[in-house]
Amino acid sequence: MTTAAVTAALLLTASTAALAAEPIRVGVVTPLSGTYTPIGQQVRWGLELAAKEINAAGGVAGRPLELMFEDEEANPAVAVQKAEKLFQVGKVDFLTGTVNSGSTLAVGQVAERNDRLIATTVSFADSITADKCSPNVFRVNARAGQQSAALAEWLSKEKPKSKVFYLGPDYEMGRSTVAAFKKAATDKGSAEVGEVFAPLDNKDYSQYFGQLRASRPAVLYTSVAGNDTVRLLSQMEEYGLLKNLLVVGASGTVTSQNIGAIGKAAEGFVTGVGYSPEIDTPANKAFVKAFTAAYGKDPDLYGADSYGLLYFYKAAVEKAGATDTASVRKAMEGIQWATPQGTKTMRAGDHQAVQDMYAVRVTGGKFTIVGSVPGEAAIGPDACTKF
Numbered sequence: 001m002t003t004a005a006v007t008a009a010l011l012l013t014a015s016t017a018a019l020a021a022e023p024i025r026v027g028v029v030t031p032l033s034g035t036y037t038p039i040g041q042q043v044r045w046g047l048e049l050a051a052k053e054i055n056a057a058g059g060v061a062g063r064p065l066e067l068m069f070e071d072e073e074a075n076p077a078v079a080v081q082k083a084e085k086l087f088q089v090g091k092v093d094f095l096t097g098t099v100n101s102g103s104t105l106a107v108g109q110v111a112e113r114n115d116r117l118i119a120t121t122v123s124f125a126d127s128i129t130a131d132k133c134s135p136n137v138f139r140v141n142a143r144a145g146q147q148s149a150a151l152a153e154w155l156s157k158e159k160p161k162s163k164v165f166y167l168g169p170d171y172e173m174g175r176s177t178v179a180a181f182k183k184a185a186t187d188k189g190s191a192e193v194g195e196v197f198a199p200l201d202n203k204d205y206s207q208y209f210g211q212l213r214a215s216r217p218a219v220l221y222t223s224v225a226g227n228d229t230v231r232l233l234s235q236m237e238e239y240g241l242l243k244n245l246l247v248v249g250a251s252g253t254v255t256s257q258n259i260g261a262i263g264k265a266a267e268g269f270v271t272g273v274g275y276s277p278e279i280d281t282p283a284n285k286a287f288v289k290a291f292t293a294a295y296g297k298d299p300d301l302y303g304a305d306s307y308g309l310l311y312f313y314k315a316a317v318e319k320a321g322a323t324d325t326a327s328v329r330k331a332m333e334g335i336q337w338a339t340p341q342g343t344k345t346m347r348a349g350d351h352q353a354v355q356d357m358y359a360v361r362v363t364g365g366k367f368t369i370v371g372s373v374p375g376e377a378a379i380g381p382d383a384c385t386k387f
Helices: 003-020 037-056 076-088 101-113 144-158 172-187 206-215 227-238 259-266 282-295 301-320 325-332
Strands: 024-030 065-071 094-096 117-120 137-139 163-169 191-198 219-222 246-249 270-273 336-339 342-347 352-354 357-363 366-373
Touching: 024 037, 024 076, 024 301, 037 065, 037 282, 037 301, 065 076, 076 094, 076 101, 094 301, 101 117, 101 137, 101 172, 117 301, 117 325, 137 352, 144 172, 144 270, 144 357, 144 366, 163 172, 163 206, 172 191, 172 219, 191 206, 206 227, 227 259, 282 301, 301 325, 301 336, 301 342
Parallel strands: 024 065, 024 094, 094 117, 117 137, 163 191, 163 219, 219 246, 246 270
Antiparallel strands: 270 357, 336 342, 342 352, 357 366
């Protein structure tokens, strides 16, 4: 047998052994129904693409990844039940997927009880890695404060000292994102002229339009997401409120998943994000090409962060040489790993990823990068005191 044939045989044996090894099970509790279904779809796509690539390359430390999905319906009570099921019945080694910030906080407590680790790729609420931090919870996506830093920096240059009206969904994420941007914008010279919070899955936003008109803002900041954004911006357009009003918001407000349904009402929207398909690097171009080939849509920040999560987990397990919670947690703290956005660092003190941030604007139905802030400038101080 030739040297090349021997090498090929060894590689085939190693690949076969990896596939035959006990899988590493990753539980995914994410909204597959309800108003946040578009976000859950991107989460699923990002994870599935990464798992396929990792398994094709030999898995994680020679073991294949197996994804196990449960629908959390963006409901913390449901998320807790599904997480417990995955830990106790599914025997998952690691859990991710939660979208609703309340779900992430609640599932973090379930992870602690089960001595397992979780990571969110979506939830924005600063509290997750601040005053409500947990040693068993990590966040690979940008938190509200990081998004706000990029957006407020852009706004201070584009419309200095603006009057801003705030409209958020009435739960942990909505109030956290509004508070984070309000602080960042106020520090840059903007002034608040009004604030309202609407129920999740709200069908009629017109009840808030009188207060919005009376406030005479130059800017509306909103952190509604998913199908709620479609209703909000469509109703604002119907009532003529988008004329002479700059709409800015959280990174999950207008995404590749709902922009088509929003249509021209999304034009001019600006947000602060940790990812854009426009990032001009070979790694991101390769990721976008693979993603669109697989699913027929561009990735958004949720797809990109979910994709990068499995490479974060892979790097930590291989660094630890084990999958037990204590070993992997220690390996995750301070680790750097490659993502479509570039290299990220997991800050050890609060389990928050450090990454560069961008301001993007919807122009002609596409997201265009209009500004950026380096990761260290956007991250803010470590406010976790629980571990």
